[in-house]
Amino acid sequence: MRMQIQYRSAVLALMLMSGGVAWSQAAAPSAPAGQGALVGVAAGARIKLRWELVRNVFSDSAPGGSTQARLILENLDTQPLPAQGWSLYANWMDGVSTGPLPGNLVLEQVAGNLFRIRPTAGFAGVAAGQTLNIDYVHPDLVIKLAKAPAGPYLVYDAAPDVGQAIADYQLLPVTRPEQLDKGNSGAKPVVTAQDTYRRNTSADLLPAAALPPVFPTPLSLQAGSGKLHLAAPPAIVAPKVLGNEAALARQLFAASLPDAGAQAGGPQLRLNIGTVPGQSSPEAYTLAIDGQGVAIVGNSAAGVGYGLQSLRDLLPLPGASKNGIDLPQLQITDAPRFGYRGFQLDVGRNFHTKQTVFKWLDLMARYKLNKFHFHLTEDEGWRLEIAGLPELTSIGAVRGHSAKPGVRLQPAYGSGPDPKDASGSGYYTRADYIDILRYATARHIEVIPEVEMPGHARAAVQAMEARYHRLKAAGNRDAAKYLLNDFDDKSEYKSPQLYNDHVINPGLESSYTFIDHVITQIVAMHREAGAPLHTIHVGGDELPRGAWEKSPASRALMRKQNLETTADLWDYFYDRVDGMLKKHGLYASGWEEMAARVTSLRGESKLIPNPLFTQRRFSAYVWNNTEGAEDLAYRLANAGYDIVLAPVTKMYMDMSYNPNPEEPGVNWGDYVELDTVYDFIPLDYMKTANPPLIGKDSLTDYGKRHVRGLEATLFTETIRDPLRIDYLVMPRLLAVAERAWAPDPAWAKEADAAKAAALHRTAWSGFVNVLGQRVLPRLDLEQTGVAYRIAPPGLMLENGRVLANHVLPGITLRYTSDGSLPSAGSKVVTGAIADKGVIQVAAFDRNGRAGLVARIENP
Structure with a gap:
């Protein structure tokens, strides 16, 4: 018996769009005008390149393993x-072992995750029609294909x-x-179709009539006896x-309903701002449906908007009725558990358009999420136009190859050599950003812009250095006004992204001039848009050890301010930044650091709470x-x-679903x-830890009052196409929405393990049935264009028959046994499959889009 999960060709095509971090890379744009191939040597367009994971290797000195690749x-x-005079460039996201390679080649780091391979003395060249194997080593295990090189391109010295x-x-x-071997590393094994089947048995198929009618789960729902x-x-x-x-x-x-106009004297939909009894949240609402019509009252316009989203859930799926519709008579009183229900989109690593942002703002509103954390700046891209600092976008928003410094940022995450690459290069104009703010505000979503500092700032650092050199050459005395780096800094450090030149220097007064200018411009854009702005997220994460240690400017400031360590310098830096924000009536938000x-x-x-800022109203995203x-x-x-819970093991949408x-x-x-997301208990998440955590702090009653809410976080290192956002975020974002809006389910509060397990099965069954039978089908039938992940079915061979199930009970499964991949016309799975041979099964959405294919052999 053989079991494995493989991708259907349509899903493979989706993965090809990620720029080489999945199975394949889409064709890169052509080189800039005037940059053609050299005559007499091989052109990159006629080079065929394949990457192969050769084997995983384990030794006593490296029990965690390494990977031999080719x-x-x-x-x-x-x-x-030719034998000499060329280099092969690519991005290795997590780095690679550099040095001499077999066959007289050498692998070198250029900067960050950009590396190159070039020939050394004795290399013979590659004649027309010949093949060259380039063997090298990853210092750690390659489990995800995101670690493979991405965006390869060829450069000739001439x-x-x-x-x-x-x-x-x-x-x-x-x-x-030998490729999948994990040795004794402790890494999780590949997930089989049988593993998936077992996991899927934790839920039951429910009839549509038994499903909760509104999502996320409302605070109170009293069903009536009739229909409207x-x-x-x-x-x-x-x-x-x-x-x-x-x-x-x-x-x-x-x-x-046909838009023929409302019938005179017919039912009304009445919308009002009023008082929701017993609910102080401004987002609370009541929704009442009786024989006369529908009434929605909110404590604010936001509450009315959320009441309408609940009304959407009560409408029949599009196309379900041709003779009018019936709405259930009921009374809902609802309010969110948390005031902060967020989604973060990173557009720094890879850029995504204004239209993509609009799409996700619409989805946030639909599922009652209210905070859009807009990760606008990174080492690899500055994505917002700032008046007075054109280099931030002319240089800091453009990635591509250049032999000269200060022209553009280097390629990253597979963006390749072309500065016109749509995901490597791009930014929002001032008008674009104001459009986004107004779009979000109309949907009761607050945009929280993030400007990363002092680390994760390479795009800004390089842009301001280029500005300095341009103005200095022109004789401008203010050339250094916004400079962010100390040219005499000899500090030795390396960030997790492998940079050693990406940190804003706190010893330069020009750094604070820059930050103040950026804050002022962002405040002005929000004011013009009429959009709320209470905070700016000012980064703070992953400052590498060693930064600032050997900077003369930083050491001078430390002496002047009587600061003993660079940890004190960190405090000084954020004290200054906090003051700038307060000047505009804002409070500081940032990562936990x-x-x-x-x-x-x-x-x-060890990280401990910093006593300096506890009374500053800082908001920490943990x-x-x-x-x-x-x-x-x-x-x-x-x-x-005040904290926002964004735990990487529960809420990071860029994490892969499984180890395959x-x-x-x-x-x-x-x-x-x-x-994993659904089982998160925000105020007691260590309750479900396996194995149990000993000696860890729980929340005090005082601490509970400081938990603002939850955030789903998406970083885009592996996301070059907007369809990949859909795949990674949905449907996991729906579990975040449920946890952020609804109270703890009964299973999370039950102390008895057996009772908790039974309650969990009931609640989980309701959740996945609602997703599979109502929430996701509505997205399909309303033609929203959301290409959410359709998980592979689980398969099990039992008594000569194949059993199939799915994480979303009720979704349509189709199968083949003739070697072809399942299609929208394949046979529907209605029970155990008795066919012999290789059985291939896939789930399908309401538009006939197939998900991942599972395969099992029934001999």
Whole structure:
């Protein structure tokens, strides 16, 4: 018996769009005008390149393992790849072992995750039609294909500014035992179709009539006994201040009822701002449906908007009725558990358009999420136009090859040599950003812009250095006004992204001039848009050890301010930044490191709450719940910091679903399945830790008051196409929405393990059935364009028959046994499959889109 999960070709095509971090890389754009191939040597366009994971290797000195890999270069040109005078560039996201390679080649780091391979003395060249194997080593295990090189291109020494993209590049499958071997590393094994089947048995198929009617779960729902029949759209009665909500109401009924105008004297949909009894949240609402019509009252316009989203859930799925619709008579009183229900989108690593942002703002509103954390700046890209600092976007928002410094940023995450690459290069104009703010505000979503500092700032650092050199050459005395780096800094450090030149220097007054200018411009844009701005997220994460230690400017400031260590200098820096924000009536938000201080405990590094800022109203976004820091969020809250829970092992949407190599995403934090998110208990998440955590702090009653809410976080290192966002975020974002809006389910509060397990099964069954039978089908039938991940079915061979199930009970499964892949016309799985041979099964959405294919042999 053989079992494995493989991708259907349509899903493979989606993965190809990620720029080489999945199975293959889409063709890169052509080189800039005037940059053609050299005559007489092989061109990048006629080089075929394949990457192969050869085997995993384990030794006593490296029990965690390393990976032997190979680049297979085939010269399809009529000209040779010469013996000397060329370099093959690519991005290795997590780095690679540098140094001499077999065959007289050398692998070198250029900067960050950009590396190159070039020939040394004795290399023979690659004649036309010949193949070259380039063997090298990853110092750690390659489990996810995101670690493979991405965005390869060729540069000849004779034309150092010309980067020739290698479009014909693919990653070969990782399926052999020596490729999948994990040794004694402790890494999780590949997930089989049988594993998936067992996991899926934790839920039951429920009839549609038994499903909760509104998502996320409301605070209170009292069902009536009758129905409200609507033969035409109801007359909408709303005050002028609810114009946006009235427009949404009309839109809701457009898909279900012919727009022939409301019947005179017919049912009404009444929208009002009033008082929701017993609920103080401004987002609370009541929704009442009786025989006369529908009434929604909110404590604010936001509450009315959320009431309309609940009304959407009560409408039949599009196309379900041709003779009007029936709405259940009921009474809902609802309010969110947390005031902060967030989604973070990173557009720094890879850029995504304004239209993509609009799409996700619409989805956030639909599922009652209210905070859009906009990660606008990174080492690899500055994505917001700032008046007075054109280099931030002319240089800091552009990636591509250049032999000269200060022209543009280097390629990263597979963006390749072309500065026109749509994901490597791009930014939002001032007008774009104001459009986004207004779009979000109309949907009751607050945009929280993030400007990373002092680390993760390479784009800004390089842009301001280029500005300095330009103005200095022109004789401008203010050339250094916004300079961010000390040219005499000899500090030695390396960031997790392998940079050693990406940190804003706190010893330069020009650094604070720059930050103040950026803050002022962002405040002005929010004011012009009429959009709320209460905070700016000012980064703070992953400042590498050693930064600033050997900077004359920083050491001088430390002497002047009587600062003993660079940890004190950190405090000084954020004290200044906090003052700038307060000048505009804002408070400071940042990653957890901004609210923490590094110290030592028994010789090991430990983060403790920083006592300096506990009364500053800092808001800390806590991502680190990994080994040793599992209780950091609770310790910060107990110390008085307002926190947003964004734990990497639960809420990071860029984490891969499972360890299978071809499954997209990264795995440096953990693997995050749908039930991983669903099972998160925000105020007692260590309750479900396995194995149990000993000696960790729990939340005090005081600390609970400082938990603002939850955030789903998406970093985009592996996301070059917007469809990949859909795949990684949905449907996991729905579990985040449920946890952020609804109270703890009964199973989370039950002390008895057996009772808790039974309650969990009931609640989980309700959740996944609602997703599979109502929430996701509505997205399909409303043609929202959300290409959410359709998980592979689970398969089990039992008594000569194949059993199939799915994480979303009720979704349509189709199968084949003739060697072809399942399609929308294949046979539907209605029970055990008795066919013999290789059985291939896939789930399908309401539009006939197939998910991942599972395969099992029934001999």
